[in-house]
Amino acid sequence: MTKSIPYARQWIHEEDIRAVVRTLDSSFLTTGPEIEKFEARLCQLTGAGHAIACTNGTAALHLACLALEISAPDLGLTSPISFLASANCIEYCGGKTDFIDINPLTLCMDPEKLEAYCLSNQPPRLVIPVDFAGMPADLPAIRSLAQRFGFAVIEDAAHAIGSTYTFEGRTYACGSCAHSDLAIFSFHPAKTVTAGEGGAILTNDDDLAFRLKTLRNHGMVKNRELNEEHGPWYYEMETPGFNYRITDIQCALGVSQLSRIDEFRARRQEIARLYNKAFKDDDRLILPPQELGKTACPHLYPIQFRGGSSVRKKVYQGLAAENIFCQVHYIPIHFQPYYAKKYGYTKKKCYQAETYYSRCLSLPLFPALKDEEVQTVIDKLSALI
Incomplete structure (x- = not known):
């Protein structure tokens, strides 16, 4: 009998273990320096301006939709060949979800079918192309359609950390947000890089990044003026957010994994x-x-x-x-x-x-x-x- 071979499995190195143990011995188990380090490494890897780490890839998609203020009766389109979260995130926000067929040569959303949909139906508010199995979707073509029809783009790059594509002689990393408003990664154990669990949203938009960080942490906002007026403990919540924070323990593992x-x-x-x-x-x-x-x-x-x-x-x-x-x-x-x-x-x-x-x-x-x-x-x- 063959030794058991799974379809996927994490690859944990001794340095990964040491990184987690160092964090367990530190002053921070959550909302500490390892999170900022992990986010900085993701920006360095992709070229994106901001990375906001969170609990998992599903939470990342949800936060991305919330940051774009998706709500009823907004229409969101995604690929039918993906995990449930690529569509569910639209439903979480009260939007309507529909699907664009794949190109059999790429197994990703077919931009020609997306264009045909936009011409014959109500243009969507949001499109979520999926980089399936690590193959980048045709993001430049979809971005061109976004500019033409006025929809936002979230690149679901849960499968594609480390993948790249070339457009007009320049190479872009998946997650760079060069041709999307936002992108997300997943760090589930089956993925290329794991944090045990975890996700991240990337963007080049400062306002979206601020909104994401606020929504990740219960919708709470602190600023210098409020703290000086009331005291260093003071915070305000203008909109309900979520506890989608990731831990330093997870990010220590993620930082170590990214180095490999x-x-x-x-x-x-x-x-x-x-x-x-x-x-x-x-x-x-x-x-x-x-x-x-x-x-x-x-x-x-x-x-x-x-x-x-x-x-x-x-x-x-x-x-x-x-x-x-x-x-x-x-x-x-x-x-x-x-x-x-x-x-x-x-x-x-x-x-x-x-x-x-x-x-x-x-x-x-x-x-x-x-x-x-x-x-x-x-x-x-x-x-x-």
């Missing part, structure tokens, strides 16, 4: 190359996207079986029997009962997303995965198909 992001990216890319080399001539398979001008830090390796769902199920179960655990990313969000019942969305709404879902499977991909384990996955999958 080049290593993480290189290893993830190497594993993807091993899979690509093994499967490139197999016409029963469709490999993950590889776009010119985009350098993915792969979060997932989503393969597709031309034989469809029956082959996918057979392979999933056969690999599980060998202790190799894959995953499906994702069930299209409009399939979920909440969205189907509320908006009447059917299972024939987004053809490309639904076709992809019917035959996709994410193979194990994480930096601690050994070459011999990759080969085991390749051999077992090849035997099953």
Whole structure:
């Protein structure tokens, strides 16, 4: 029996452990210097002007929508191939959620379909493109449409820390907000960089950054004039916020992990190359996207079986029997009962997303995965198909 191989797993180094222990021995376990250090490193990595760390990626999306003042009856659009939070964040704020089909060559939101939607329907207030599996969405094209139709853009880069794209001869990091109003990251253990849990919102807008920091901390505001008039303890709340604060313990781990992001990216890319080399001539398979001008830090390796769902199920179960655990990313969000019942969305709404879902499977991909384990996955999958 094969040693258990999960589809994803964190890679914790001795220095990560030491960083957390140092924080446990310090004066701050939360709202301390490690948070500011983590946020500064995220700005350094992406080039964004501000980073606001918070409890998780879902909270990051919620805060981003709140900062943009999304509310009823605002319309928000996102990709159907993503985790639930990419759509739920619009619902949290009272908005209406709809979905734009993916481009099968990128597995990200199709800008042409977004343009067609804007021309034939009410233009949205917000669009949330998703950098799926680490592949950057076509952010410049979506930004151009935003300027034309007047919507805001939140880049859901939960999968894409360390990924880059090139536009007009210049390279941009995912999360830079060069072609979005806001961007978010997730630091769940399955992601490239983990803080145990955690998220962050990035922006180049000073006003949005101030609003985000306020909303993250109960909506409380302190300033020099108020403190001088009343005393250093004084604060005011003009709007209800949330306790979406992250801890110094988590950020200490995040800072340590960020110091190894080049290593993480290189290893993830190497594993993807091993899979690509093994499967490139197999016409029963469709490999993950590889776009010119985009350098993915792969979060997932989503393969597709031309034989469809029956082959996918057979392979999933056969690999599980060998202790190799894959995953499906994702069930299209409009399939979920909440969205189907509320908006009447059917299972024939987004053809490309639904076709992809019917035959996709994410193979194990994480930096601690050994070459011999990759080969085991390749051999077992090849035997099953």
